[in-house]
Amino acid sequence: MAAHRKPKQRPYTGSAARTAATLAFAGAATAAVMPGPAHADPQRTPARIRAEVDRLHHDAEIATEQYNGAKEQATAAADALDTLRDEAARRTERLNASRDALGSFAAAQYRTGGLDPSVQLALSSDPDQYLERASYVDRIGDRRAAEIDEVERQVAGIAQLRSRAKDKLAALTARQAELKKHKATIRTKLADAQRLLATLSPAERAAYEGSDGAHSAGRADRGTGRGPAPAPGSRAAEAVAFAYGALGKPYVWGATGPSSFDCSGLTQAAWRSAGVALPRTTYTQINAGQHISRSELAPGDLVFFYSGISHVGLYIGNGQMIHAPRPGAPVRIAPIDQMPFAGATRVA
Known part of the structure; x- marks a missing residue:
């Protein structure tokens, strides 16, 4: 995700510099945050700290x-690279066998003055048998020519496979570089968020951890006074049941269960338990079914948030969802109006 350009700062000094840096920090939605040691900053109120931590968690989720x-x-x-390499190995074995056969034929020709013993035996001084023997020799020659053509095709096929494998290796290397970059971004954002949270008092931090209005795993949906809404189908019911069973499990980025989840990992695992394979990410899951309006929501539907489709939850009815919110906040029930609603998808 592209970083926003920071506003230019005047060359302040002393306390004015600290104040200016704080304001720049608050306005940078995606810039890396490097707060100093945990201490009380009169310019950084608990509300501002919570807002900054929310932004960092959102950036980390993206x-x-x-x-x-x-x-x-x-x-x-x-996987594709392994498949290509296996196929290249099998074709190489067949190529070697074909080459061995041709080599044996060539060696026999050399030993007998240019003719395979079987060809020599086919030749006869008997005029009555000459045409029959000559026809046999022609067939032998045709077969050898065909074998040579087949070897050439095998060589070309293996070269093509190796070229495709090279392309796949390049793609794999590029994806691994992306993984490294995104992993570093996630760790930096989360570490910065933890340093900011450390500047809050224990009471303020506890209030922040419960600030999303979520229910605890133990209370589940009973806190609303309305039981879980019925799912429209058996598969949706199974997905919802799985999500209820995941309540209280920790958020871990990149996790798909069974002991921890990130947001899209939870929805993927829930629907996998119902026999439906969802893609891995929020921005692919939103296209994994029928798009529906908010007014059409039913239990089991996927609900998405933020303009970049960076968060997803599983709708359970009564305006609520089960989702994996962020590090430090386990899988829980929360209202769907606590985040900017971006769309919904009905999987099955």
Whole structure:
């Protein structure tokens, strides 16, 4: 995701410089944050710190989905590369066998003055048998020519396979470089968020951890006074049941279960339990079914958030979803209106 350009700063000094740096920090949505040691800053209120931490977690989630996409592509490239290499090895074995056969034929020609013993035996001084023997020799020659042509085709085919394998290796290398970049971004954003959270008091931090209005895993949906809404089909019901079973499990970026999840990993695992294969990332899951309006939502639907489609949850009815929010916040139930709604998809 492209970083926003920071506004130019005047060459302040002393406390004015610290104030200016704080304001620039608050306005940089995707820039790396490098706060100093944990201490009380009169210019950085708890509300501002929470907003900054939210932005960092959002940036980390965007990078996580990019990481997930690059990982999926790397896995596919690695599998394709293995397949091409295996096929090249099998074809090389067949090529070697064909070459061995031709080599034996050539050696026999050399030992017998240019003719295979079988050809010599086919020749006879008997005029009555000459045409029959000559025809046999022609067939032998045709077969050898065909074998040579086949060897040439095998050589060309193997060269093509190796070229495709080279391309796949290049693609794999590029995806691995992307993985490294996104992983570094995620770790930096999360470390910065943790340093900011450390500047809050224990009470303020506890308030932040519960600030999304989510229910605890133990209370589940009972806190609303309305039980879970019925799912429209058996598969949707299975996906919802899986999500309820995941309540309380930790958020871990890149995780798809069973002991931890990120947001798209949770929805993928939930629908996988119902026998439906979803793609890995939020921005591919949104196109994995029928797009529906917010008013059409039913339990089991996927709900997406933010303009970049960087977060997803599983709708469970009554305006609520189960989702994996962020590091430090386990899988939980939350209202779907707590984040900017971007769309919904009905999987099955």
